Amino acid sequence: MQTAPASFRIEKATVNDVPLILQFIRELAEYEKLLDRVTTNENRVRDTLFGAEPAAHALLAYENNQPVGFAIYFFNYSTFVGRPGLYLEDLFVSPEARGKGFGRELLAHLARIAVERGCGRIEWAVLDWNEPAKGFYKRLGAITMDDWTVFRLMDQALADLASK
Amino acid sequence: MQTAPASFRIEKATVNDVPLILQFIRELAEYEKLLDRVTTNENRVRDTLFGAEPAAHALLAYENNQPVGFAIYFFNYSTFVGRPGLYLEDLFVSPEARGKGFGRELLAHLARIAVERGCGRIEWAVLDWNEPAKGFYKRLGAITMDDWTVFRLMDQALADLASK
Numbered sequence: 001m002q003t004a005p006a007s008f009r010i011e012k013a014t015v016n017d018v019p020l021i022l023q024f025i026r027e028l029a030e031y032e033k034l035l036d037r038v039t040t041n042e043n044r045v046r047d048t049l050f051g052a053e054p055a056a057h058a059l060l061a062y063e064n065n066q067p068v069g070f071a072i073y074f075f076n077y078s079t080f081v082g083r084p085g086l087y088l089e090d091l092f093v094s095p096e097a098r099g100k101g102f103g104r105e106l107l108a109h110l111a112r113i114a115v116e117r118g119c120g121r122i123e124w125a126v127l128d129w130n131e132p133a134k135g136f137y138k139r140l141g142a143i144t145m146d147d148w149t150v151f152r153l154m155d156q157a158l159a160d161l162a163s164k
Numbered sequence: 165m166q167t168a169p170a171s172f173r174i175e176k177a178t179v180n181d182v183p184l185i186l187q188f189i190r191e192l193a194e195y196e197k198l199l200d201r202v203t204t205n206e207n208r209v210r211d212t213l214f215g216a217e218p219a220a221h222a223l224l225a226y227e228n229n230q231p232v233g234f235a236i237y238f239f240n241y242s243t244f245v246g247r248p249g250l251y252l253e254d255l256f257v258s259p260e261a262r263g264k265g266f267g268r269e270l271l272a273h274l275a276r277i278a279v280e281r282g283c284g285r286i287e288w289a290v291l292d293w294n295e296p297a298k299g300f301y302k303r304l305g306a307i308t309m310d311d312w313t314v315f316r317l318m319d320q321a322l323a324d325l326a327s328k
Contacts, residue, residue: 025243040246048246055248056241077220077238079189079254082204082212084219090243104328111317111326121318128311141321147292150309153275154285157305162275164268 004105005063013058013070015050018042021058024070028092032127056089059109061102068097071106073113078120086114088124107140125150168269169227177222177234179214182206185222188234192256196291220253223273225266232261235270237277242284250278252288271304289314 013021022045029035048055049072061069072090077083088110093102107122114122123145126133138144153161177185186209193199212219213236225233236254241247252274257266271286278286287309290297302308317325 029244034244038244040244044246048241048248055239056243072241072243074241075219076240076251077212077236077253079220079236080193080198080202080204082208084212087240089241107317108325108328111322111328114322115326121316122322123314123316125309125312125314128313134313134315137315137317140317140325142315142317145289145314145316148289148314149292149298150287150289150312150314151298151301151306152285152287152309153271153301153304153306158275158278158286161272161304162279164272164275 004101007064008068008100008102008105009062010059010106010109011062013049013060015046017058017060018046018050020060020067021045021049021070021072024067024092025072025090027094028090031092031095032130059106061093061106063097063100063102067094069093069102069106071110073110075117075119076123081120083118083120086110086117086119086122088122091124103136104140168265171228172225172232172264172266172269174223174225174270174273177213177224179210181222181224182210182214184224184231185209185213185234185236188231188256189236189254191258192254195256195259196294223270225257225270227261227264227266231258233257233266233270235274237274239281239283240287245284247282247284250274250281250283250286252286255288267300268304 022042026038029038049058056072056074059071060067069092073086073088075084076087078085110122186206190202193202213222220236220238223235224231233256237250237252239248240251242249274286
């Protein structure tokens with residue numbers, strides 16, 4: 001694993017970065033073969049990340065002042081430990097910028113945010129076929145939550161239950 | 165599936181409910197055979213759920229004015245749809261109060277909160293061996309996120325990465 005060069009930096013995104021964030025969301029979805037699931041747009045990104053009550057936070061990574069990746073995260077909660085956790089919703093490094101340690105730098109930055117905020121853990125979900133990502137995360141010491149199944153209620157099933 | 169009787173009600177928890185919430189957290193953990201993972205206490209429950217910036221929200225369910233269950237939830241975020249989601253961290257109905265539709269009533273209450281808040285989905289995690297729960301959720305129309313693996317970075321691995 002290489003160490004990121006001095007020309008690499010990470011910054012909090014601002015409302016001016018909305019088009020760039022949307023572009024990275026779409027590039028990540030394309031890589032994950034899930035582009036058909038992307039229904040967000042600039043207005044939603046602006047309202048949800050930069051409105052009065054942000055639902056999540058965005059970081060941008062730059063190499064030589066060119067954007068090369070991003071991360072979107074929010075804080076979740078563990079009742080068992082009674083502490084918040086950091087949930088990493090999106091992590092993406094542009095294909096042409098990979099192999100330089102930028103993904104690790106983004107994760108290390110998030111780890112520092114988590115520790116400063118008193119979080120006991122960072123969690124995220126990886127597509128099962130994404131072996132390069134899974135290997136990378138395991139080498140960092142991440143464990144997999146193999147005993148749990150995530151359920152999701154959405155669309156008509158959610159509307160039906162809400163209307164009872 | 166029975167309909168909950170009129171003697172059943174759901175209320176937002178208040179800071180006076182901290183001991184009861186902690187008791188339910190421990191009862192749920194015991195049912196999940198994870199009681200050894202519970203390190204929270206009344207102070208942490210109070211600070212994280214009823215402090216200046218609550219990390220999560222608690223609901224309590226009552227039958228004939230006796231507490232029979234609880235739910236803890238927070239709002240997460242989907243970048244693909246650009247909307248918040250509702251994440252159900254804990255859902256528990258006391259063993260002696262099961263089979264009366266109270267779990268479904270709690271979930272329906274959460275579904276209404278999700279819809280009012282503009283959430284596209286409710287998500288939660290279930291232990292793989294908990295077949296009764298899995299069957300119950302599937303009958304409500306919930307789907308399982310089978311293509312994803314959840315990773316977690318914690319303890320020394322988190323501290324190591326943060327100190328880079």
